[in-house]
Amino acid sequence: MAQSVQTRVIAILAEQALMNVSEVNLEATLEELGIDSLGLVEAVFAIEETFDVQVPFNANDPSDSKFDISNVQSMIKAVDGLVAAAGN
């Protein structure tokens, strides 16, 4: 088994935030991590490439997207769901 979803999502966010993975707190919001809208779109792309999934995310209204980006934990949970649904 490769690294867990959590480890890999945190690595993706840490890269965008220019932080060490150990500094990425599960409760942290994207804003707290200093990830702006461009950074978010890039992170979503990295998630899609890493997990071979389609992330339902529209930058026009992130809060209305089916992908919950409230904090790190919610994103991990959302990716878990996508991975399970894709059967990867």
Added chain:
Amino acid sequence: MKRVVITGQGAISSLGMSATATMEGMREGRLGISDLVIQDVERLSVKIGGQVHGYEGADYFSRQELVLYDKFTQFALLSAKEAMEQSGLEIDERLSLRSGVILGTAGGGLHTQDENYRNVYEAGKNRVHPFVVPRLMNNAAASHVSMTHRMQGPTYTVATACASSNHAMGQAFQMIRSGATDVMLTGGSESMLVFGGIKAWEGLRVMSKDACRPFSATRNGMVQGEGAAVFVFEEYEHAKRRGAEILAEVIGFAMTSDASDIVTPNKNGAARAIKGALLDAGLNGDEVGYINAHGTGTTANDKTECAAVREVFRAHADELMMSSTKSMHGHLIGGTGAVELLACVMALRDGVIAPTISYEQPDPACDLDIVPNIARDAKVNVTLSNAFAFGGLNAVLALRSI
């Protein structure tokens, strides 16, 4: 300073194969956005666009011409031909040296690129057609228009993303106003509706999968379109002397850079461009009756644009009309300002304000009169046309009836 007037216009869009047909579509509030018919559309998540359906280059151009003309060049040439015919201009030896072409495009010959990348990468071919470079280069359209109409003066292409056409027309205006030329063919052209052109935009996640609904609370992104519009800009005395029919006068232009973010719009940069155009034209804000909005249908653009208009016009913001015709023909990227200038000419000449269609629900952040869904009869004397590009580059034109 010389005065500058418009004496001809031509266009192609998903609303129609001419300027007249495009304006008719705007007047009817017709939806020119439909299911895309392109290669590999099943691999796209965005499957709609303002596509010019049923278009065949061979209906208009010879085989020898087609090997040199990408679709964006074809669109520009057809629009320029219509504009020149309407203007009635004869390009003699003298005028040939005193006229030029400035066109906008963002993608240039993307059909050529897409097709040839397929050939070398996907099909593994090791040979491409010898004219790939002259077909795909961004200045191909301007050069072919210059050759076709024998315009030997200043000729070039402007590529400032979604503001390309407005920058091009603004430069053409300044060229004539300064006395450098007497006649300019100007506008813009885009044909980005190919697999790679749409896939790239998909990646940014600002595209709608169902409709372009500018200023509506339910808006969920932009929709791409394709086409072109070309105008004859002419020095006023020159046009008057030859008894030309004058469609409108170009009275002001301004451009600014946000110098802040590569994609996020900026109210200050937009407001400065609008104010600059008013100043350049010597206008009071309350003289403006209609603004053709940039109005992309993204959350960020529409609320920023409304805030900028409110800041510049203050109380008069509630009096003027502002609509986005992108709701009908889609976003033509580098060609968009040119097609949209038709809405300004239509407002000034015909007293018809193009609507913002697909409008569903008010958004408190966009509380201007956006002429929802149905065109309106109204007399206006001055119009503005906004374009705010990725890269933070803003260009606003001012037109007056004459």
